[in-house]
Amino acid sequence: MKAAVLYKGRMSVEEMPEPVPAAGQVLVAPLACGVCGSDLHARDHGDHLCNLLHRAGFRGFMDPDRPVVMGHEFCAALLEPSAGLPVGQRVVAQPFLVDADGLALIGYSNRYNGAFAERMLLQRDALIAVPDQVPTDVAAMTEPLAVAVHAVNQSGADKDCAFAVYGCGPVGLFIIARLKALGLGPVLAIDPVPSRRAMAERLGADAVIAPDGAASTEWWRGHDLHIGLSDTMAAASGTTRRAVLFECVGKPGMLTAIAEAAPVAATVVVAGVCMETDAIEPALLIQKSIQLRFVFAYSPQEFAEAFAMICARPEALAPMLTGETTLTQVDRAFAALTAGGEQVKMMVKA
Numbered sequence: 567m568k569a570a571v572l573y574k575g576r577m578s579v580e581e582m583p584e585p586v587p588a589a590g591q592v593l594v595a596p597l598a599c600g601v602c603g604s605d606l607h608a609r610d611h612g613d614h615l616c617n618l619l620h621r622a623g624f625r626g627f628m629d630p631d632r633p634v635v636m637g638h639e640f641c642a643a644l645l646e647p648s649a650g651l652p653v654g655q656r657v658v659a660q661p662f663l664v665d666a667d668g669l670a671l672i673g674y675s676n677r678y679n680g681a682f683a684e685r686m687l688l689q690r691d692a693l694i695a696v697p698d699q700v701p702t703d704v705a706a707m708t709e710p711l712a713v714a715v716h717a718v719n720q721s722g723a724d725k726d727c728a729f730a731v732y733g734c735g736p737v738g739l740f741i742i743a744r745l746k747a748l749g750l751g752p753v754l755a756i757d758p759v760p761s762r763r764a765m766a767e768r769l770g771a772d773a774v775i776a777p778d779g780a781a782s783t784e785w786w787r788g789h790d791l792h793i794g795l796s797d798t799m800a801a802a803s804g805t806t807r808r809a810v811l812f813e814c815v816g817k818p819g820m821l822t823a824i825a826e827a828a829p830v831a832a833t834v835v836v837a838g839v840c841m842e843t844d845a846i847e848p849a850l851l852i853q854k855s856i857q858l859r860f861v862f863a864y865s866p867q868e869f870a871e872a873f874a875m876i877c878a879r880p881e882a883l884a885p886m887l888t889g890e891t892t893l894t895q896v897d898r899a900f901a902a903l904t905a906g907g908e909q910v911k912m913m914v915k916a
Contacts, residue, residue, distance in 0.1 A: 569683035570896040570914075572609055573633040577897040582635070585679060588665060591687045592648040597656065598706040598890075598913045599681035600639035601899045603735065603816075604839070608636060608674065609900060611841055618841075626669045628676050637681030637914065638673030641696060641705040645685065649693055656696040658708045659688045660869050682896055682914055692866075694873055700880045703887050703913050705873075707740075710911075711883070712872040713837070714740035716864035721810045721835045723750055728789045730754040730782065730811045731771070732824060734762035736911050737837050738814035739769055739886055746770035747875050747882070754785050761908040768885050782827055791829035795853065798830040809833070816840045821858070822847060831855045886911045 569582045587593050607615050612630035619627040628634045638661035643654055651657070661672035661680070673680030678687055696705045718741060723729070729745055731738045734757035745753050746769065755766035755774045763774040775781045783793055791809050792798045809832035813820055816838030824834055825846070834856060851858070864872070876883065889912040891899045899912040 567684040568893060569635045569679055570637075570893055571633045571635055572612075574631075575609060575612060577609065577900065579894050579896075582679065582683065585685055585687045587646075587687055590690050591663065592690045592693070593645045593685060594642035594657065594688050595645055595685055595916065596637065596640050596642045596681035596683065597702045597916050598641050599637040600706055600710060601896075601903055601912050601914065602639055602710065603737070603903075605636050605673075606900060606904055607839065607841060608634075610904075614841060624671075626667075626671055626675065628671075628674045632676045634674065634676055635679035635683050636673045637683070637686075638671070639706055639709040640681035640686075641702045641708075642681065642686065642688065644693075648690055651693065651695055656702060656705065657688070657693045658696060658705055658873060659692040659694060660866060661709060662692070663687060663689050682893060684893070684916070694870070697877060700877055701884070703890075704876060704880045704883055706913060707883055707886070707911065708869065708873045708876055710736055711740050711744070711876065712864040712869040713737060714744045715868045715872045715875070717741055717812060717835055717837045717861045718744045718748070719868060720859055720861045721812070721833060722808075723748070723810055725750065726806050727808050727810045728752050728754075728786070728791060730756060730785075730809070730828075731766070731814060732756050732812065732820065733814035733816075733838060734759070734766045734774075735814060736886065738812065739765060739910065740883075741812050741814065741837070742766055742771050743769045743883060744875070747879070752789065754782065756782065759906070762910070765885065765910060769882075779827055786829050791832075793827060793829050795830060810835065812837055814838045818842050818844045820844075822850075825851050825854065825856050828854065828856055831857075833857045833859060836860045887913060889913070890915050 616630045663670045752772040755771035809829040888910045
């Protein structure tokens, strides 16, 4: 079978051995797979990314000195009957496989190939059937949406919160969509790229701005929240509003910048993956009573919540699908997303 193989920072389409299911596994054909920001990190900073995961104690992550087939945001078709589902049934699943060597993360494993291939293996008991009314490309967004579901769940978000999302790439946009699907808001979206601000507005953001400290300060003030201690102590409105800010950029300096721009007693949820050493000034965060919450991945229940959200309104996330390519042209999708611009979520199609 053909697969797009990452090896030593380069992608190439190669012939690979056919995957053979073991007990508890099923053979599927990927139909569509999104390119994730973590895929770009793995290609460009593989050694660093793998070092981080190994330091975090994840034994199932890939060895960057060996070939790997990425792709973990997928919708696939069964090539054999499984769990009462017929051949050809479209499915999604969490990108994990369990074998005698432990847990493997599909798309970042040297033992199992990901969805940038003609065939792959999935865990039989993880399969979720995709209903007919859900387009394949939209179903493939279940995995990244689950990341947003987890981030929102961990934020403590409720009806008394006002929100700001810094960075309107896929993670930030999924968070905006999740907040609005839950009926939460108001939501302020902040991004320097006009097309991404426009996308945030399409997905339901109540206000969109380019990075501008004065504008964000005024927006918070309009919701009875203040970024300075003196203004907060002087306010006598008795508001019960709380501020929740999502950091979805992942660049050095963002945590400090957001802490300075955040209302007093805000919660900052860190979903952006900064690959460099960053510095914060704890005394500033202490004086403003800022709470930092770092989030990663999702639970099986949150994956199911993401899928249920997609099935309820498949059309809601469709605007994020801004491009597609074929298996033999995966490197073009990587190049387009690395360059930035108007691409948001690109799909690799069978």
